[in-house]
Amino acid sequence: MHQFEESVYQLIVETSTNLPGDVRRAVNRGRAMENQATRAGLALSTITRNIQMAEEQISPICQDTGMPTFIVHTPVGTNQIEMKKAIRAAIQRATKDGKLRPNSVDSLTGENSGDNLGPGTPVIHFEQWEQDYIDLRLILKGGGCENKNIQYSLPAELEGLGRAGRDLDGIRKCILHAIYQAQGQGCSAGFIGVGIGGDRTTGYELAKQQLFREVDDVNPVPELDQLERYIMEAGNQLGIGTMGFGGEVTLLGCKIGAANRLPASFFVSVAYNCWAFRRQGVKLNPSTGEIQGWIYPSGSEVQVGDSLEEPAREAAATTPTAGQTDGSNGASQPGQGREVVLRTPISEEQIRDLRVGDVVIIQGEMHTGRDALHKYLMDHDAPVDLNGAVIYHCGPVMLKDGDEWHVKAAGPTTSIREEPYQGDIIKKFGIRAVIGKGGMGPKTLAALQDHGAVYLNAIGGAAQYYAECIKKVNGVDFMEFGIPEAMWHLEVDGFAAIVTMDSHGDSLHAGVEKASLEKLSTFKETVFK
Numbered sequence: 001m002h003q004f005e006e007s008v009y010q011l012i013v014e015t016s017t018n019l020p021g022d023v024r025r026a027v028n029r030g031r032a033m034e035n036q037a038t039r040a041g042l043a044l045s046t047i048t049r050n051i052q053m054a055e056e057q058i059s060p061i062c063q064d065t066g067m068p069t070f071i072v073h074t075p076v077g078t079n080q081i082e083m084k085k086a087i088r089a090a091i092q093r094a095t096k097d098g099k100l101r102p103n104s105v106d107s108l109t110g111e112n113s114g115d116n117l118g119p120g121t122p123v124i125h126f127e128q129w130e131q132d133y134i135d136l137r138l139i140l141k142g143g144g145c146e147n148k149n150i151q152y153s154l155p156a157e158l159e160g161l162g163r164a165g166r167d168l169d170g171i172r173k174c175i176l177h178a179i180y181q182a183q184g185q186g187c188s189a190g191f192i193g194v195g196i197g198g199d200r201t202t203g204y205e206l207a208k209q210q211l212f213r214e215v216d217d218v219n220p221v222p223e224l225d226q227l228e229r230y231i232m233e234a235g236n237q238l239g240i241g242t243m244g245f246g247g248e249v250t251l252l253g254c255k256i257g258a259a260n261r262l263p264a265s266f267f268v269s270v271a272y273n274c275w276a277f278r279r280q281g282v283k284l285n286p287s288t289g290e291i292q293g294w295i296y297p298s299g300s301e302v303q304v305g306d307s308l309e310e311p312a313r314e315a316a317a318t319t320p321t322a323g324q325t326d327g328s329n330g331a332s333q334p335g336q337g338r339e340v341v342l343r344t345p346i347s348e349e350q351i352r353d354l355r356v357g358d359v360v361i362i363q364g365e366m367h368t369g370r371d372a373l374h375k376y377l378m379d380h381d382a383p384v385d386l387n388g389a390v391i392y393h394c395g396p397v398m399l400k401d402g403d404e405w406h407v408k409a410a411g412p413t414t415s416i417r418e419e420p421y422q423g424d425i426i427k428k429f430g431i432r433a434v435i436g437k438g439g440m441g442p443k444t445l446a447a448l449q450d451h452g453a454v455y456l457n458a459i460g461g462a463a464q465y466y467a468e469c470i471k472k473v474n475g476v477d478f479m480e481f482g483i484p485e486a487m488w489h490l491e492v493d494g495f496a497a498i499v500t501m502d503s504h505g506d507s508l509h510a511g512v513e514k515a516s517l518e519k520l521s522t523f524k525e526t527v528f529k
């Protein structure tokens with residue numbers, strides 16, 4: 001088994017950096033369905049560009065490399081204790097090499113272990129089987145989409161859909177509701193795994209297991225096959241679109257499994273996975289640990305998108321101006337947009353001039369800040385002057401070379417988590433722009449209006465695309481929060497993001513949410529009798 005650790009390492013690198021072929025095909029299908037000149041179409045172009053860049057640079061597709069979860073099937077007689085040790089060693093090495101972000105955080109102290117090892121991480125499930133090889137699979141599912149998992153206990157009353165009973169039609173309603181409630185926050189267009197039945201724990205497990213199915217497979221259970229097809233069709237009619245910008249493509253895959261339940265319980269558990277659906281697997285020789293073959297189609301065999309386009313910048317010619325942000329889901333309509341170059345620090349006047357739909361190109365310095373920093377800033381001073389500043393909701397992958405830090409991956413994180421703090425922090429420090437993904441709520445929208453600030457939506461998961469715009473790391477504060485949560489001061493050139501909440505009270509997110517709820521309620525009538 002001397003090769004086993006090296007094989008695990010290769011599996012981790014491949015999973016983090018090269019999106020599998022079946023997932024790429026789904027992204028390509030999504031792209032073909034979307035009007036390329038819309039914001040959603042352009043977001044998809046950025047995504048495909050990012051997929052290519054990650055493969056070429058052997059760098060993480062998304063900076064959130066997730067909770068490494070291994071499913072291992074072993075022939076009788078192999079040593080699981082040794083395998084566990086080797087998996088942990090490979091995880092440590094991949095973290096040190098910048099293929100995984102240090103993602104294991106002590107839930108009580110907030111301390112990041114720094115090497116992705118700790119109580120409960122990584123997750124490793126062993127099962128024995130009668131085959132003569134080891135089947136080792138890995139999924140790297142990030143925190144933003146994990147937060148959008150949802151479990152229903154039937155019967156239930158669902159927003160927009162009314163009563164969901166203990167039958168196939170009730171299940172149908174739960175799944176549609178699950179897609180609706182995720183909006184763009186889990187980096188849509190997404191994939192869902194659904195577990196029907198089980199208990200609360202095994203229901204979620206079953207849902208996650210579905211994510212190990214190939215995107216193009218056919219469900220062997222006819223009722224479930226029919227339901228999967230129905231959900232693909234109906235889910236994409238909700239109009240949430242890529243990154244919640246509105247559009248034709250909300251769902252890229254749906255896989256449903258069923259297990260027996262207790263008479264009193266009827267759970268429908270939904271595991272939501274972002275477009276950056278990173279899972280791969282290898283077949284291993286049980287005596288040497290050598291790789292005999294890969295389980296899922298290789299990403300390198302399926303080309304995504306066109307080569308060398310500059311999607312976010314093209315948005316300037318095609319994004320809608322204000323006036324289309326009337327909550328009617330005009331988000332995905334092409335229109336005349338503006339490209340506005342802003343150099344930091346930014347003035348209030350420059351911000352007041354921006355409208356939902358404008359593309360902003362940032363030059364100068366921005367500061368990363370996410371959960372730990374926002375909480376801290378509520379009752380402490382900032383280590384740097386934030387007047388006119390840009391805050392980027394981002395937890396990057398960073399590597400140190402001598403005294404210098406390098407950015408290895410740096411896409412946005414889900415902004416809504418900062419909703420309790422953001423408005424107060426904008427006011428306290430004079431921040432002019434907040435960059436993140438998925439949008440923010442009414443408290444932040446009011447603060448943008450009152451204090452003259454703007455919310456800019458970057459494309460979630462496009463970690464290589466944005467890392468390329470970061471020219472220099474000017475410094476870092478709060479390293480004690482761990483690499484993802486530290487406050488990184490970054491010099492950027494040409495960092496493009498779209499205004500989705502402006503200082504005039506307009507929010508694209510509120511519009512898409514309203515329109516998709518209306519659409520959801522059109523699916524209220526019974527479909528499966």
Ligand SMILES: O=C(O)C[C@H](O)C(=O)O
Nearest residue numbers: 064142143144395413414
């Ligand atoms: O933690 C991150 O960097 C991103 C996270 O996966 C998210 O989607 O919010």
Ligand code: SF4
Nearest residue numbers: 062142144187274461
């Ligand atoms: S940022 Fe988006 S793409 Fe990355 S893990 Fe989170 S949900 Fe997935």
